[in-house]
Amino acid sequence: MRDDVLVNAADIARIADVGRAAVSNWRKRFDDFPKPVGGTATSPAFSLAEVEQWLRRHDRYVEVSPLERVWQRLRSAGDDLRLGDIVGGAGAFLIYLRRDPSGWRELSRLPDEELVARLPGAIAEAVPELPGDPAGAVPADASLIRALADLAAETKPEDVFDGICERYVEAHSRRLLVTPENVAALMTEIAAAAGGTVLDPACGIGTLLLASGAEVAMGQDVSESAARLTAVRLLLRGRKAVIRAGDSLRADAFPGEQVDAIVCNPPFNDRGWGYEELANDPRWEYGLPPRGESELAWVQHCLAHVRPGGLVVIMMPGVASSRRPGRRIRGNLLRAGALRAIMTLSVGAAPASSGAPDLWVLQRPVPGDHPSDLLMVNAGEDLELARTAWRAYLEGGDLPEGSTTMRIIDLLDEEVALTPAHRVPVQSQTEPSAFVGARERTAAAISRLGVPELVPSPRRRDMPMTNIGELSRAGVVTIFQGPIRLKVDGGPQPVLTAKDLLLGRPASGRTRPADGLVTIEPGDVIAPVIARGDTVARVMRDGSAVLGPQLLLFRTDPERLDPYFLAGCLRVTGESSLRLGSSARMDPRRAQLPRLPIEEQRAYGEAFRRLLEFEDAVRKLRTFGDELVRLGFDGLLDGTLQPG
Template identity: 50%
Template sequence: MRRDVQVTAADIARLAGVGRAAVSNWRRRHADFPQPVGGTATSPAFSLAEIRAWLLSPGSPGSAGHDRELPSDEWLWQDLRAVAGDDDLADLIADLGAFLVYTHRRARDWAELAAGDDAAVAAALPERIREVVPAFPAVLPPDRVPLIRAVARLGTERGASGAFEFLRERYFETHSRRLHPTPREITELSLELAGLGAEVPTGPRVPGDAGPEPAGSRVRGVPGPESPGRRVRSVLDPVCGAGDHLLAALDRSSAVRVMGQEADPAVARLTAVRLALRGDDTDVRTGDSLRADAFPGETADAVVCNPPFNDRAWGYEELASDPRWEYGLPPRMESELAWVQHALAHLRPDGVAVLLMPPAVGNRRSGRRIRGQLLRRGALRAVIGLPAGAVPNVAVALNLWVLCRPAEPRTPGHVLMIDTSGRPGDYAEAAVAAWRRFDAGEELDEPGVSRTVPVIDLLDDEIDLTPARHLSTAAHLPPERVTGTRDRLADLLRTVAELTPAVRTEPRDLPLVPLSELLRRGMLTLHQQAPVRPGEETEVADGSAVLTAEDVVLDRPPSGRTPEHAVRREILTRPGDVAVPQVVRVPVARVLTRGGAVLGTHLHLLRPDPEALDADFLAGFLSGPANLRHYGPASSTGIRVDVRRAEVPLLPIEEQRAYGEAFRRLASFSAALRETAEVGENLIRLTADGLTHGGLQPPAGDDSSGPPHDVKKESRER
């Protein structure tokens, strides 16, 4: 039965494929626009049925007849809302996700079944899905088959995983309190510390990209092999939530087994489907891991999790005699220490656990006995202090605890203490580099950053595990580090001054046309890639370099390899191609300077005719903020880019080349400016540390220890 649900102005904008401003204009200018049926004066809500009728009526400014295709995915989402109440919506999405898993794994079977009528599909489909995903209803009403077919079409357009991610994101946009995601940078760092994922792509940070990391990103710039003797074949997250840690594990290795447990049944079902679409060996179960462990006796090579903090109702009374408390009964107010021991109980010998912890766990008096036992028995290997803001919406800077279960009893030696609070831009790289050196047996002592601390030094009355309190000071800071940084900053300041863009302040009207018009005129071609589906063959040789969407965002060479990034056909890049990611935080378009890589998925590849269209000119306008209104709506993962809708000026080729040169110079200026800021921040930190710890002194008298004279003079003149 279809319900008449309410939609907001943002929902209407998505349904019509326009911006919020257009909806406001329609309300003011069209007397027949539906009146609000709920909400507030500042955030009104409208009847979906009335909005649907108005948008689809002939002559409506929101109809598809105005040179615009209505987004089928948004209409499908509202159809789902109309057939299921809020309490049932998660189950409906999970069922549709199970269907997508079935189509993903048995595409031919669905193609044959879909040829029948709705009654035949309804009768046969449940049994076939349950062969792949047992948690699917035994009966499918025939009136749900049109929804099934619509979801199948969306899966064809986006891939099964992409289609489910869209539905899942829409659900959690309206039920955000059910989900507390772990930032991708944290999940990637945790997996690196746990030993999963030896092949980490290297590359510089993106010049000019101030947005968050894109989905799928890894810890950058830290190559190196797995730890000797440690091979991660299984990963457990006992508080998996949306499965962020486990999804990142599958991205790193398709062969790894992932296991998770989640207390919220709806979230657990959605996460189970999400992981099943990305890997063949996934297992997500429902329940509270402390009170009702769903994996009793099971061990994993790695345990990674973001447990709940300050949970007073974790089960202290009923779990007082639990055998997991090998290091001591966790105090009532120390739920985090219960999760630590739960993780250790599920580790195989020599396995590694990485837990995100509040800083108070390292110094509260109530937990010092357990902390002491963890140190004495060699279970605690490292404590890593993270920068403030590394985890959004958390008021304090959190820590990562790295623990292990030694294969044999051993005398504890040292614990690694790392403080990355002063390195918010590259804290993950710094932490991984220090951990690898420590794990290889090296002693570290980098003032203010990392130090291997003898366990005996920690076993005092407090047993304080706050990293910053155990690091060496900068009293012996090498002078060449400061002078070298100052010289580098001076050089960069000169470079920035030289690269400052020169433009004429003469406004002009640009004759804009949609990119689809340029495609129609043959001024460029558009290429897109698709992943290999089960049972399909690929024409791409194993080991070929693959250009990924992440490579384009990070402005680095191709880092992917087949078959990890298996694609359906071989589309090779060429110098002068323009690559545009399909999902971004901020608009990105890169001109490729090298060719020969296989085009990856989630990318638009534009190949302009150099006699008719300048590549840098095209990339500059595609990545400009003016085109944001032409792309798709923003979501929790970013902006979905429909590059055909972008608008580009139609100019003579000589004018295009002048614009292209300006855009190239602007990109160089942006890169230099960002590097200048990073070097300047480093100089500030080094100088402050040196002054406060005695390694540096203020200038005496007229001693000129600032920037070179010519730089100071240039600064005053500007």
């Protein structure tokens, strides 16, 4: 490994399996922590070799994975402004390895200098469909190229590139506005994109196109390096991809093309979108977009590229539903039957927006088909509500609470304001009994709240300790980890998520069966990989679900290790790391627990179980109490309740 590879604080945290706060503490507490050798005052860079030596000296070293080493070397191959091109070049090389393995075997036998000289031409010939010149960005470092090839030989090339892309997105999180995967899954499901030809005219690094399941994926992005990354990700998965670089509004790469579905998360609030030069563009079928309403230009661009009856699902800032300059276009979309649904999501669903964004679902009108209503959904974080409401709307079924339909004729007033939060009824405004129900639930929760009793020890007991690593080697416990990445996209297989574990609820995720998934069995102990203030370990009472990302599973021999005893000890380990000022990942080989006979373990386990149940009851009581207070205030102010 080269000594000039540089890493920042986030890299060190990932390598050492700790939080960034821990790295900051190390720099303050330890005089021998490596000094910065580059970067800036706010984002210093350190020598990876020196950091590894320091971690070893302080017994904090975790073996750096081959993928992490390759990534750090890629990152050091050029400056940050060229990092996207370098990552794209690495991706082009991975496609070349897959398409021409015999050619690589011949090249790999060449001396380093000749390999570096001949490789770009070989890549350009084998991978002609990538935008720009990705071969020109392949690092001129033969040892790095060979390390990348070795890594691809051990792991699927697409998995290698996914890992590199994840780190690239993390390194440029402020520049790359990536659609969250669960939101991408929702958008592509609503668009009915699977199996057809799908276009994303602002594709970024391809998150929506990857989620779409499209037979043919078409995309365009103003950034050539982003477009190249999209193409690499799709091609590595064997997808047919047509990806172009350029500004979709000013220089449409697919003029006249119409596809089956469009998904898009465009840039928001772009006042330089081309208002003057595009004033007479034929795409503005519903009106010239105002200078400050670039999002309405993207809406009409998308509608121009979808076949009649085809769906467009596009992310929009919440204010686009009510801003006065856009009311004429909103009205025309309603009159034509092109706008079918608006769904408000939560803050963070669109990284480009500081507020809660909306999904607009549009359909290119079909002659003779004139919808009379618009679906409105106030989903927030509950993406399943958006799915359920859309299915019910299509099938003519009962809409779930939090959604409604509005007659288009009733929306065509002077403002044409379409904000779901202003239209979807709040339960307390129509159901005074909601407060009574909340009060009864809160009172019942209070009555069931039994405070655990523990007896003081006459003196502190010193107990011999062991750790889970020793117990694992002795066959007393087996440790499994959930997948690093798992598409939770509505398949038939239930998935236990980290949030399910925290809230003590049944598995809420859904995925498709695949090799390598860990099926949970009754009696298994589940804990989060990362210890936080809300860390909890639980003993599973039901099986059949699979283990989700960021979770660990401990399967014990119950005659030698009580599951509830283990769960309590894991909880203590997490709390201890928090009290010490670290967000360190719980290493199952280091978690400590007393060495006790099974009978004593079960007694301790029962005490731990009662404490965890009390914690859950308190959390539920807080939820009920918050709901009671909200409904009380709302009811008093809207006249459905009065003082008793």
